[in-house]
Amino acid sequence: MKIILFSDIHANLPALEAFFADVESHNPDAMYCLGDLVGYNIWPNEVINEIRKRNIPTIAGNYDFGIGRASNDCGCAYKSDDEKANGSVSISFTNEVVGEKERYYLRTLPAHIKIEFQLNNDKLNLLLVHGSPRKINEYLFEDREEKSMIRIMEQADADIMCFGHTHKPYHRVLNTNERFRHAVNIGSVGKPKDGNPQGGYVLLTINENSSVFDRDSINVEFIRFDYDVEKAAKAVEDSYLPNAYAESLRRGI
Template sequence: MKIALFSDVHANHPAFEAFLSDLDREKLDAVYCLGDLIGYNIWPNEVIAEVRRRGIATLAGNHDLRTNEYAYELVAPDNRAFLSTLPAHIKLEYRLHDQNITIVMAHGSTRSINEYVLEELDENYILEMMREAKADVLCVGHSHKPYHRVLRDADKVKHVINIGSVGKPKDGNPHGCYVLLSIDEDCGLSDPQAVHVEFRRVPYDVEKAMQAIFDSPLPDELASRLLNAN
Protein backbone atom coordinates (compact mmCIF):
# COMPACT_ATOMS: atom_id res chain seq x y z
CA MET A 1 0.00 0.00 0.00
CA LYS A 2 1.39 3.37 -1.04
CA ILE A 3 -0.16 6.75 -0.33
CA ALA A 4 0.92 10.36 -0.86
CA LEU A 5 0.56 12.97 1.87
CA PHE A 6 0.94 16.71 1.37
CA SER A 7 0.19 19.83 3.35
CA ASP A 8 0.59 23.59 3.65
CA VAL A 9 0.30 24.63 0.00
CA HIS A 10 -0.62 28.14 1.16
CA ALA A 11 -2.05 29.30 -2.17
CA ASN A 12 1.35 28.87 -3.87
CA HIS A 13 0.11 27.70 -7.27
CA PRO A 14 3.53 27.41 -8.98
CA ALA A 15 4.69 25.08 -6.19
CA PHE A 16 1.40 23.17 -6.29
CA GLU A 17 1.63 22.61 -10.06
CA ALA A 18 5.18 21.29 -9.73
CA PHE A 19 4.09 19.00 -6.91
CA LEU A 20 1.18 17.62 -8.95
CA SER A 21 3.45 16.93 -11.92
CA ASP A 22 5.74 14.92 -9.66
CA LEU A 23 2.80 13.20 -7.97
CA ASP A 24 1.24 12.11 -11.26
CA ARG A 25 4.33 10.08 -12.11
CA GLU A 26 3.71 7.84 -9.11
CA LYS A 27 1.45 4.79 -8.91
CA LEU A 28 -0.52 5.46 -5.75
CA ASP A 29 -3.38 3.90 -3.85
CA ALA A 30 -4.55 7.20 -2.34
CA VAL A 31 -3.67 10.88 -1.83
CA TYR A 32 -4.42 12.96 1.28
CA CYS A 33 -3.98 16.65 2.09
CA LEU A 34 -3.39 17.73 5.70
CA GLY A 35 -4.65 21.27 5.31
CA ASP A 36 -3.69 24.91 4.80
CA LEU A 37 -4.61 25.23 1.16
CA ILE A 38 -4.75 29.02 1.53
CA GLY A 39 -2.78 31.87 3.07
CA TYR A 40 0.51 33.64 2.20
CA ASN A 41 -0.12 33.95 -1.56
CA ILE A 42 -2.71 34.91 -4.18
CA TRP A 43 -3.89 31.66 -5.79
CA PRO A 44 -6.23 30.01 -3.24
CA ASN A 45 -9.00 29.42 -5.78
CA GLU A 46 -6.72 27.69 -8.28
CA VAL A 47 -5.37 25.39 -5.57
CA ILE A 48 -8.78 24.60 -4.09
CA ALA A 49 -10.32 24.02 -7.53
CA GLU A 50 -7.73 21.37 -8.39
CA VAL A 51 -8.08 19.65 -5.02
CA ARG A 52 -11.84 19.52 -5.54
CA ARG A 53 -11.50 18.36 -9.16
CA ARG A 54 -9.27 15.48 -8.12
CA GLY A 55 -11.45 14.59 -5.13
CA ILE A 56 -8.50 14.67 -2.73
CA ALA A 57 -9.52 13.96 0.87
CA THR A 58 -8.45 17.09 2.77
CA LEU A 59 -8.24 18.25 6.38
CA ALA A 60 -8.87 21.77 7.61
CA GLY A 61 -5.73 23.73 8.39
CA ASN A 62 -5.61 26.71 10.71
CA HIS A 63 -5.34 29.15 7.79
CA ASP A 64 -8.30 27.54 6.04
CA LEU A 65 -10.46 28.60 8.99
CA ARG A 66 -9.19 32.19 9.37
CA THR A 67 -11.96 34.36 7.96
CA ASN A 68 -10.53 37.79 8.79
CA GLU A 69 -7.42 37.84 6.61
CA TYR A 70 -6.65 39.18 3.15
CA ALA A 71 -5.80 35.68 1.94
CA TYR A 72 -9.28 34.45 2.91
CA GLU A 73 -10.94 37.40 1.19
CA LEU A 74 -9.51 36.13 -2.11
CA VAL A 75 -11.40 32.84 -1.77
CA ALA A 76 -14.54 32.53 -3.91
CA PRO A 77 -17.83 31.84 -2.07
CA ASP A 78 -18.14 28.24 -3.30
CA ASN A 79 -14.58 27.53 -2.19
CA ARG A 80 -15.24 29.11 1.19
CA ALA A 81 -18.16 26.72 1.56
CA PHE A 82 -15.82 23.85 0.68
CA LEU A 83 -13.29 24.91 3.33
CA SER A 84 -16.03 25.01 5.95
CA THR A 85 -16.79 21.31 5.38
CA LEU A 86 -13.25 20.02 5.95
CA PRO A 87 -12.72 17.63 8.91
CA ALA A 88 -10.17 17.96 11.71
CA HIS A 89 -8.80 14.40 11.44
CA ILE A 90 -8.64 11.44 9.08
CA LYS A 91 -8.17 7.91 10.40
CA LEU A 92 -7.24 4.88 8.28
CA GLU A 93 -6.98 1.25 9.30
CA TYR A 94 -5.05 -1.38 7.34
CA ARG A 95 -4.40 -5.06 7.90
CA LEU A 96 -0.74 -5.60 8.68
CA HIS A 97 0.27 -9.25 8.78
CA ASP A 98 -1.99 -10.53 11.59
CA GLN A 99 -2.72 -7.11 13.14
CA ASN A 100 -4.38 -3.81 12.26
CA ILE A 101 -2.31 -0.67 11.80
CA THR A 102 -4.00 2.68 12.36
CA ILE A 103 -2.86 5.85 10.61
CA VAL A 104 -4.16 9.12 12.03
CA MET A 105 -3.76 12.42 10.19
CA ALA A 106 -4.08 15.88 11.71
CA HIS A 107 -3.00 19.34 10.66
CA GLY A 108 -1.38 20.46 13.91
CA SER A 109 -2.00 17.61 16.31
CA THR A 110 -4.89 15.37 17.30
CA ARG A 111 -5.49 17.73 20.22
CA SER A 112 -5.34 21.10 18.49
CA ILE A 113 -5.20 22.43 14.95
CA ASN A 114 -2.64 24.99 16.14
CA GLU A 115 -0.30 22.66 18.06
CA TYR A 116 3.18 22.05 16.68
CA VAL A 117 4.32 18.43 16.89
CA LEU A 118 8.01 19.19 16.52
CA GLU A 119 10.73 16.58 16.19
CA GLU A 120 12.19 17.38 19.60
CA LEU A 121 8.85 17.20 21.43
CA ASP A 122 8.94 15.07 24.58
CA GLU A 123 8.59 11.38 23.72
CA ASN A 124 6.21 10.59 26.57
CA TYR A 125 3.93 13.44 25.56
CA ILE A 126 3.75 12.19 21.96
CA LEU A 127 3.12 8.59 23.01
CA GLU A 128 0.34 9.72 25.33
CA MET A 129 -1.24 11.66 22.47
CA MET A 130 -0.95 8.68 20.13
CA ARG A 131 -2.49 6.29 22.66
CA GLU A 132 -5.31 8.76 23.15
CA ALA A 133 -5.88 8.86 19.36
CA LYS A 134 -5.31 5.08 19.00
CA ALA A 135 -2.64 5.85 16.40
CA ASP A 136 0.23 3.63 15.30
CA VAL A 137 1.27 6.22 12.72
CA LEU A 138 0.66 9.93 13.32
CA CYS A 139 0.98 12.21 10.29
CA VAL A 140 0.97 15.99 10.76
CA GLY A 141 1.85 19.25 9.03
CA HIS A 142 1.65 22.84 10.31
CA SER A 143 5.31 23.39 11.28
CA HIS A 144 6.54 23.04 7.65
CA LYS A 145 9.54 21.08 8.97
CA PRO A 146 9.66 17.47 7.72
CA TYR A 147 10.87 14.55 9.80
CA HIS A 148 10.20 10.88 10.55
CA ARG A 149 10.55 9.79 14.15
CA VAL A 150 10.33 6.19 15.34
CA LEU A 151 9.20 5.52 18.93
CA ARG A 152 8.78 2.33 20.95
CA ASP A 153 5.64 1.77 22.97
CA ALA A 154 5.79 -1.58 24.79
CA ASP A 155 5.91 -4.25 22.06
CA LYS A 156 4.89 -1.84 19.28
CA VAL A 157 6.82 0.56 17.10
CA LYS A 158 5.12 3.88 16.45
CA HIS A 159 5.86 6.46 13.79
CA VAL A 160 5.47 10.23 13.83
CA ILE A 161 5.76 11.91 10.45
CA ASN A 162 5.72 15.60 9.67
CA ILE A 163 5.16 15.82 5.94
CA GLY A 164 6.62 19.29 5.47
CA SER A 165 5.16 21.94 3.19
CA VAL A 166 4.51 22.06 -0.54
CA GLY A 167 4.20 25.83 -0.75
CA LYS A 168 6.22 27.35 2.12
CA PRO A 169 9.03 25.13 3.46
CA LYS A 170 10.77 26.23 6.67
CA ASP A 171 13.64 23.74 6.85
CA GLY A 172 16.18 25.70 4.82
CA ASN A 173 15.30 23.97 1.53
CA PRO A 174 13.01 26.10 -0.71
CA HIS A 175 11.87 23.11 -2.77
CA GLY A 176 8.34 21.89 -2.03
CA CYS A 177 8.09 18.81 0.17
CA TYR A 178 5.64 15.92 0.38
CA VAL A 179 5.69 12.31 1.57
CA LEU A 180 5.22 8.92 -0.02
CA LEU A 181 4.15 6.51 2.72
CA SER A 182 4.36 2.76 2.12
CA ILE A 183 3.06 0.00 4.37
CA ASP A 184 4.55 -3.50 4.17
CA GLU A 185 1.66 -5.87 4.85
CA ASP A 186 4.06 -8.74 5.61
CA CYS A 187 5.54 -7.01 8.66
CA GLY A 188 4.16 -6.73 12.17
CA LEU A 189 3.70 -3.67 14.38
CA SER A 190 6.93 -4.51 16.24
CA ASP A 191 8.96 -4.17 13.04
CA PRO A 192 10.12 -0.60 12.23
CA GLN A 193 10.41 -1.63 8.58
CA ALA A 194 6.63 -2.00 8.36
CA VAL A 195 6.37 1.71 7.57
CA HIS A 196 8.56 3.32 4.91
CA VAL A 197 8.66 7.09 4.52
CA GLU A 198 10.10 8.86 1.47
CA PHE A 199 10.40 12.65 1.52
CA ARG A 200 10.11 14.05 -1.99
CA ARG A 201 11.49 17.52 -2.79
CA VAL A 202 10.15 19.35 -5.81
CA PRO A 203 11.75 22.49 -7.32
CA TYR A 204 9.41 25.14 -8.71
CA ASP A 205 9.41 28.74 -9.98
CA VAL A 206 10.10 30.50 -6.69
CA GLU A 207 10.60 33.86 -8.43
CA LYS A 208 7.05 33.76 -9.82
CA ALA A 209 5.62 33.01 -6.40
CA MET A 210 7.70 35.79 -4.83
CA GLN A 211 6.65 38.36 -7.42
CA ALA A 212 2.99 37.56 -6.79
CA ILE A 213 3.51 38.49 -3.14
CA PHE A 214 5.30 41.74 -4.05
CA ASP A 215 2.36 42.67 -6.32
CA SER A 216 -0.21 42.00 -3.59
CA PRO A 217 -1.12 43.62 -0.25
CA LEU A 218 0.68 40.76 1.52
CA PRO A 219 3.86 41.67 3.44
CA ASP A 220 6.97 41.60 1.21
CA GLU A 221 8.84 39.62 3.87
CA LEU A 222 6.75 36.58 2.93
CA ALA A 223 8.49 36.54 -0.44
CA SER A 224 11.97 36.40 1.04
CA ARG A 225 10.86 33.59 3.33
CA LEU A 226 10.01 31.49 0.25
CA LEU A 227 13.56 31.85 -1.04
CA ASN A 228 15.23 31.38 2.34
CA ALA A 229 12.78 28.65 3.46
CA ASN A 230 12.43 30.03 6.98
Protein backbone atom coordinates in the same frame (compact mmCIF):
# COMPACT_ATOMS: atom_id res chain seq x y z
CA MET B 1 0.12 0.45 -0.77
CA LYS B 2 1.86 3.67 -1.75
CA ILE B 3 0.28 6.72 -0.14
CA ILE B 4 1.18 10.32 -1.02
CA LEU B 5 0.73 12.82 1.82
CA PHE B 6 1.07 16.57 1.34
CA SER B 7 0.22 19.69 3.27
CA ASP B 8 0.60 23.43 3.77
CA ILE B 9 0.29 24.67 0.19
CA HIS B 10 -0.65 28.16 1.35
CA ALA B 11 -2.08 29.49 -1.91
CA ASN B 12 1.16 28.76 -3.79
CA LEU B 13 -0.18 27.58 -7.14
CA PRO B 14 3.21 27.18 -8.91
CA ALA B 15 4.34 24.85 -6.11
CA LEU B 16 1.12 22.83 -6.24
CA GLU B 17 1.31 22.41 -10.01
CA ALA B 18 4.91 21.22 -9.74
CA PHE B 19 3.91 18.85 -6.96
CA PHE B 20 1.21 17.23 -9.10
CA ALA B 21 3.71 16.79 -11.94
CA ASP B 22 6.27 15.25 -9.59
CA VAL B 23 3.79 12.86 -7.98
CA GLU B 24 2.93 11.19 -11.30
CA SER B 25 6.29 9.41 -11.42
CA HIS B 26 5.50 7.57 -8.16
CA ASN B 27 2.19 6.11 -9.34
CA PRO B 28 0.56 6.25 -5.88
CA ASP B 29 -2.41 4.16 -4.80
CA ALA B 30 -3.86 6.95 -2.67
CA MET B 31 -3.31 10.62 -1.94
CA TYR B 32 -4.33 12.78 1.02
CA CYS B 33 -3.97 16.49 1.78
CA LEU B 34 -3.43 17.53 5.39
CA GLY B 35 -4.67 21.09 5.08
CA ASP B 36 -3.69 24.74 4.95
CA LEU B 37 -4.59 25.29 1.34
CA VAL B 38 -4.75 29.07 1.72
CA GLY B 39 -2.93 32.08 3.16
CA TYR B 40 0.29 34.00 2.39
CA ASN B 41 -0.02 34.06 -1.42
CA ILE B 42 -2.42 35.18 -4.15
CA TRP B 43 -3.98 31.92 -5.42
CA PRO B 44 -6.31 30.58 -2.68
CA ASN B 45 -9.19 29.88 -5.06
CA GLU B 46 -7.01 28.25 -7.70
CA VAL B 47 -5.37 25.98 -5.13
CA ILE B 48 -8.70 24.96 -3.61
CA ASN B 49 -10.15 24.13 -7.01
CA GLU B 50 -7.11 22.11 -8.09
CA ILE B 51 -7.62 19.96 -4.99
CA ARG B 52 -11.37 19.72 -5.49
CA LYS B 53 -11.32 18.71 -9.15
CA ARG B 54 -9.03 15.80 -8.32
CA ASN B 55 -11.32 14.66 -5.48
CA ILE B 56 -8.39 14.46 -3.07
CA PRO B 57 -9.49 13.66 0.50
CA THR B 58 -8.49 16.72 2.51
CA ILE B 59 -8.61 17.81 6.13
CA ALA B 60 -8.82 21.37 7.42
CA GLY B 61 -5.74 23.27 8.44
CA ASN B 62 -5.91 26.10 10.94
CA TYR B 63 -5.79 28.71 8.16
CA ASP B 64 -8.57 26.89 6.27
CA PHE B 65 -10.61 26.80 9.47
CA GLY B 66 -10.32 30.57 9.91
CA ILE B 67 -11.02 31.52 6.29
CA GLY B 68 -13.90 29.05 6.11
CA ARG B 69 -15.57 31.05 8.86
CA ALA B 70 -14.54 34.48 7.50
CA SER B 71 -12.55 34.98 10.70
CA ASN B 72 -9.69 37.42 11.15
CA ASP B 73 -7.84 34.78 13.21
CA CYS B 74 -5.86 32.05 11.46
CA GLY B 75 -4.80 30.33 14.67
CA CYS B 76 -1.16 31.10 13.88
CA ALA B 77 1.47 31.47 16.61
CA TYR B 78 3.22 34.65 15.48
CA LYS B 79 6.18 35.53 17.67
CA SER B 80 6.86 39.20 16.95
CA ASP B 81 4.83 42.34 16.38
CA ASP B 82 6.01 42.43 12.76
CA GLU B 83 4.84 38.86 12.20
CA LYS B 84 1.46 39.68 13.76
CA ALA B 85 1.08 42.75 11.55
CA ASN B 86 2.01 40.81 8.42
CA GLY B 87 -0.33 38.02 9.45
CA SER B 88 -3.22 40.46 9.74
CA VAL B 89 -2.59 41.64 6.18
CA SER B 90 -2.45 38.06 4.91
CA ILE B 91 -5.72 36.90 6.45
CA SER B 92 -7.46 40.13 5.41
CA PHE B 93 -6.24 39.65 1.82
CA THR B 94 -7.29 35.99 1.76
CA ASN B 95 -10.74 36.74 3.15
CA GLU B 96 -11.14 39.44 0.52
CA VAL B 97 -10.26 37.32 -2.51
CA VAL B 98 -11.58 33.85 -1.62
CA GLY B 99 -14.82 32.92 -3.36
CA GLU B 100 -17.98 31.87 -1.56
CA LYS B 101 -17.96 28.33 -3.01
CA GLU B 102 -14.35 27.96 -1.99
CA ARG B 103 -15.07 29.32 1.49
CA TYR B 104 -17.90 26.82 1.92
CA TYR B 105 -15.56 23.99 0.90
CA LEU B 106 -13.03 25.05 3.55
CA ARG B 107 -15.73 25.33 6.20
CA THR B 108 -16.91 21.76 5.63
CA LEU B 109 -13.53 20.01 5.60
CA PRO B 110 -13.14 17.26 8.24
CA ALA B 111 -10.74 17.67 11.16
CA HIS B 112 -9.07 14.23 10.94
CA ILE B 113 -8.94 11.18 8.68
CA LYS B 114 -8.38 7.75 10.27
CA ILE B 115 -7.60 4.68 8.17
CA GLU B 116 -7.52 1.21 9.71
CA PHE B 117 -5.53 -1.57 8.09
CA GLN B 118 -5.90 -5.27 8.95
CA LEU B 119 -2.57 -6.96 8.20
CA ASN B 120 -1.17 -10.24 9.52
CA ASN B 121 -3.93 -10.34 12.12
CA ASP B 122 -2.65 -6.99 13.40
CA LYS B 123 -4.59 -3.75 13.37
CA LEU B 124 -2.58 -0.81 11.99
CA ASN B 125 -4.10 2.63 12.41
CA LEU B 126 -3.02 5.55 10.23
CA LEU B 127 -4.16 8.92 11.58
CA LEU B 128 -3.98 12.10 9.50
CA VAL B 129 -4.21 15.44 11.34
CA HIS B 130 -3.08 18.97 10.64
CA GLY B 131 -1.49 20.09 13.90
CA SER B 132 -2.22 17.31 16.38
CA PRO B 133 -5.17 15.07 17.32
CA ARG B 134 -5.87 17.43 20.22
CA LYS B 135 -5.83 20.79 18.47
CA ILE B 136 -5.73 21.91 14.85
CA ASN B 137 -2.99 24.45 15.53
CA GLU B 138 -0.82 22.57 18.02
CA TYR B 139 2.81 22.48 16.91
CA LEU B 140 4.46 19.05 17.15
CA PHE B 141 8.11 19.91 16.60
CA GLU B 142 10.79 17.25 16.29
CA ASP B 143 12.15 18.00 19.78
CA ARG B 144 8.80 17.25 21.46
CA GLU B 145 9.45 15.16 24.59
CA GLU B 146 9.12 11.48 23.73
CA LYS B 147 6.71 10.77 26.60
CA SER B 148 4.44 13.55 25.38
CA MET B 149 4.45 12.31 21.78
CA ILE B 150 3.72 8.74 22.86
CA ARG B 151 0.86 9.92 25.07
CA ILE B 152 -0.68 11.91 22.22
CA MET B 153 -0.51 8.94 19.87
CA GLU B 154 -1.77 6.42 22.44
CA GLN B 155 -4.75 8.58 23.31
CA ALA B 156 -5.57 8.91 19.61
CA ASP B 157 -5.03 5.15 18.98
CA ALA B 158 -2.55 6.04 16.23
CA ASP B 159 0.19 3.66 15.09
CA ILE B 160 1.25 6.02 12.30
CA MET B 161 0.42 9.69 12.82
CA CYS B 162 1.06 12.09 9.94
CA PHE B 163 0.74 15.84 10.34
CA GLY B 164 1.95 19.18 9.02
CA HIS B 165 1.61 22.72 10.39
CA THR B 166 5.26 23.29 11.38
CA HIS B 167 6.49 23.10 7.74
CA LYS B 168 9.54 21.16 9.00
CA PRO B 169 9.64 17.48 7.95
CA TYR B 170 10.81 14.65 10.19
CA HIS B 171 10.14 11.01 11.07
CA ARG B 172 10.37 9.72 14.65
CA VAL B 173 9.96 6.07 15.60
CA LEU B 174 8.70 5.61 19.17
CA ASN B 175 9.11 2.26 20.95
CA THR B 176 6.53 1.39 23.58
CA ASN B 177 6.75 -2.16 24.95
CA GLU B 178 8.23 -3.36 21.64
CA ARG B 179 5.35 -1.79 19.74
CA PHE B 180 6.53 0.83 17.26
CA ARG B 181 4.67 4.04 16.55
CA HIS B 182 5.65 6.41 13.74
CA ALA B 183 5.26 10.20 14.02
CA VAL B 184 5.71 11.84 10.63
CA ASN B 185 5.71 15.54 9.85
CA ILE B 186 5.24 15.69 6.10
CA GLY B 187 6.63 19.19 5.57
CA SER B 188 5.18 21.80 3.25
CA VAL B 189 4.43 21.95 -0.47
CA GLY B 190 4.23 25.72 -0.74
CA LYS B 191 5.93 27.35 2.26
CA PRO B 192 8.83 25.24 3.59
CA LYS B 193 10.59 26.45 6.73
CA ASP B 194 13.53 24.06 7.00
CA GLY B 195 16.01 26.18 5.05
CA ASN B 196 15.26 24.44 1.74
CA PRO B 197 13.03 26.38 -0.67
CA GLN B 198 12.03 23.22 -2.56
CA GLY B 199 8.52 21.95 -1.97
CA GLY B 200 8.20 18.75 0.01
CA TYR B 201 5.87 15.81 0.60
CA VAL B 202 5.93 12.21 1.83
CA LEU B 203 5.54 8.83 0.19
CA LEU B 204 4.34 6.36 2.82
CA THR B 205 4.56 2.68 1.88
CA ILE B 206 2.56 0.06 3.75
CA ASN B 207 2.88 -3.51 2.49
CA GLU B 208 1.39 -6.89 3.31
CA ASN B 209 4.06 -7.48 5.96
CA SER B 210 3.76 -4.13 7.71
CA SER B 211 3.33 -4.51 11.46
CA VAL B 212 3.40 -2.44 14.61
CA PHE B 213 5.99 -4.93 15.90
CA ASP B 214 8.47 -4.38 13.06
CA ARG B 215 9.84 -0.83 12.89
CA ASP B 216 11.30 -1.31 9.41
CA SER B 217 8.12 -2.67 7.81
CA ILE B 218 6.74 0.84 7.31
CA ASN B 219 8.67 3.05 4.90
CA VAL B 220 8.61 6.85 4.97
CA GLU B 221 10.28 8.68 2.07
CA PHE B 222 10.68 12.45 2.09
CA ILE B 223 10.58 13.87 -1.43
CA ARG B 224 11.65 17.37 -2.46
CA PHE B 225 10.87 18.96 -5.80
CA ASP B 226 11.76 22.13 -7.67
CA TYR B 227 9.19 24.72 -8.63
CA ASP B 228 9.22 28.29 -9.90
CA VAL B 229 9.98 29.94 -6.57
CA GLU B 230 10.59 33.30 -8.22
CA LYS B 231 7.14 33.29 -9.82
CA ALA B 232 5.54 32.68 -6.44
CA ALA B 233 7.72 35.28 -4.73
CA LYS B 234 7.08 37.90 -7.43
CA ALA B 235 3.33 37.32 -7.12
CA VAL B 236 3.59 38.27 -3.45
CA GLU B 237 5.60 41.39 -4.24
CA ASP B 238 3.13 42.46 -6.92
CA SER B 239 0.26 42.22 -4.45
CA TYR B 240 -0.27 44.09 -1.19
CA LEU B 241 0.88 41.07 0.78
CA PRO B 242 4.03 41.75 2.84
CA ASN B 243 7.30 41.34 0.91
CA ALA B 244 8.59 39.29 3.84
CA TYR B 245 6.56 36.36 2.52
CA ALA B 246 8.40 36.54 -0.81
CA GLU B 247 11.75 36.42 0.93
CA SER B 248 10.68 33.46 3.05
CA LEU B 249 9.84 31.53 -0.14
CA ARG B 250 13.23 32.31 -1.66
CA ARG B 251 15.08 31.22 1.48
CA GLY B 252 12.81 28.42 2.67
CA ILE B 253 12.29 29.95 6.09
